[in-house]
Amino acid sequence: MQFRPIISAMRRNKVGAILIAVQMAITLAILCNALFIIQQRIALSKRPSGADEANVVVLDNQWVGNPPDQTARQQGDLAMLRSLPGVQDAFATNSVPLTDSGSSTGVSLHPDQKSATATAALYFGDEHAIAGLGLKLIAGRNFNSDEVVDKIGYNDIKPPAAVIITKGLADKLFPNANAVGQSIYDQFLKGQVPIVGVVDRLQVPWVSAVGFGGNFNDNSIIQPFRFVSPYPIRYVLHAQPGQAAALIQAAPKKLFDISRARIIGKTRAMTTLRTEIYKDDKGLVVILGVVCAALLAVTAFGIVGLTSYWVAQRRRQIGIRRALGATRNAIIQYFQTENLLIAGAGAAIGVALAVSVNLWMVSAFAMERLNTGYTLIGAAVVMLLGQAAVLWPALKAASIPPALATRAA
């Protein structure tokens, strides 16, 4: 294939070629950044919470009028919930993963440390917490019942008797040692507290990648508190497999049977919490996907349109080439090579554009750096798109009869 005649023909059609190349460059820049964002959002929404989500049901309970016997009432509720058919275990807590609301604290190793070693989310729960969420204890033991005490609201400030922490936090605090048997210092509660157990995973309540909680997603602490408060408390129920839907119906009714002086918020499985909390991420994925598809379609139609015009413009010349002995394939190849040259130039500009758009987004939205793989995939997609789009006009060109050359214009 000879490039020279193609290039000299293109020079007579500079604007059209430049238009296509720039279009392809912008398409490429948008495409690989969008694909990158799509992949990141999907990865974000797939992070495991550590809980047995499909079988864990969460409901909010708030007592009306701050009754003085809330601790006893709560224990009564939990005893009833644990006795319901289809319930493995139940406990009360301040927060669960996938809710974007909870508490956090600074964790140090020693009281005299100037700044905390790590930030961690706080979950309160009794000895039923691990079974209640379906967490996996990988070292140490569960809380003993004598370690569990009442905590009346957030202003009831006292250090816990023991804590269970996540593997993520254990690895951060004690990279070279077994965390069980070590102790941590809670900067807020002012106490040196022994670590009695480590769970495999318990995600913090916050799900944002760059917002609060983004940089300590694996760091959680379970403190042995029975949390009681005049504000909403979360009851967590671990259902037998397949029983969650029935429990979502039954649990609020049974609780109202015990007392009507309460408000029960939405009762939902954790899988529903996941769908709702990541709704915007999924929405963005769908929107970007549709925009990418539309972008590719528009670019492809643009190439079809402009190449068809070029073919129509050169009908006579193509006829002459055919009459002089060029095969149909040679004509097709001509247009394909022409498109490849334009697309190659477009892809080169596009890769540079994609990287600079990404760099700008890194600084503006704290996004991650674009993986080189995406630019290469994007470049390949755009060049293939060009080849596919040019095929139809090229075939039309190849079907121009050589006899055209002999006819007068």
Added chain:
Amino acid sequence: MFSYYFRLGLRSLRRNMVLTGLMIAAIAVGIGACMTALTVFRAMSGDPIPQKSSQLYAPQIDNWGPDKHNGGSPDRLEPQLSYTDVLGLMRAHAARRQTGMYATLQTLRPADPTQKPTKIFVRATSTDFFPMFDVPFKYGRAWPASDDENRAGVIVLSREMNEKLFSGANSVGKTVRLGDQSYTVSGVLNEWRPLPRFYDLAIRPFGDGDTLFMPFSTAIDRHLGNVGSTQCNGDVDPGWEGRLRSDCIWLQFWAELPTAAEAQNYRAFLNNYAAEQQRLGRFHWPPHTKLRDVNEWLRYRHIVPSEVRILILVSFGFLLVCLMNAMGLMLAKIMGRAGDIGVRRALGASRAAIFAQCLIETGVVGLAGGILGLGLTALGLWAARSLLAKQFVALAHLDLTDTAIAVLLAVGATVLAGIYPTWRAAHVQPAWQLKSQ
């Protein structure tokens, strides 16, 4: 002449339906994508209180010290204040009006005992809140300043809450039970819902408006805990009193400063206040304070989520591609008619006439693309509403301004893209064209 060119334009567009269709579709899709993102952006970044946004200010005071702001705040300032500082600012009365505030979650007991109680957000604030934010009253009025001092059990209801509790009747003087306490209604608001809820962005800023208001002092006196964000650093003693004495930050504060001079004075006052705290031994660092008005505050708090910004960026890139596409197609179309243009020029049409004719033809394409694009925008907004969380886009609707922007953008951008092809058309050499035919 215009109407003649307009008809010629229409006729020429009909001559090559496929090419025309492609051009219009490209512009419509680009405009649709752009306008969808732009409408959401405009709705989210609008000024919630345009008549006063430059007179209302949120102060920030560093009460933790330079090395205690873990990661989150590179400017070493936090978005909320401690009770100590709010009380200090309220007592100083350095602004024309000021109020500290927070939200609490209470249970509302209906008068009818067969009805289930409901939970309800209550805003604890002072009486200055209402005149400061131009809150309109339907019945009664804000509680008097003496109620703030006496920690009286009074409340103001929103119009919706009054509708729900008293079927919209004048409820001034009636009693509402929240939790285990009773409150007397002092006033009922008219429709009032600033979007976003700029004065407290911690809880769903684009969600439902506040429905119940009570004196800040009363809420503190009755130990009503806050919802939203609480961040503690340093020593905190147990109990409610411990919370109030602590350097936990959980309160919002706003000041009304009608003139630039007053704002400048307030900045000086804030610095003096922090310096005073340093002298008293509470702060062990030099004063670090900041004062921002409503719009500066919304920008500082990144009220428009990065998703919307990404969509804006992507959709304008998309529009650019669509326009270049249309430009290429127009070039093809106009050059395909070089022969006709040559004949017209030979028969005496001036370059300007050819230029005008082609530009009008381009404008017609832009107009058609814009109108179709508006339809696609409505479709896009509908899709965005169903795909994204409610509070994101519930407020995004096509208004007259959006419609005007869409049509102008479509026609303007198309004509801009059409200038080069049109210029080429105007420079067709009549002699050369006639000869080649």
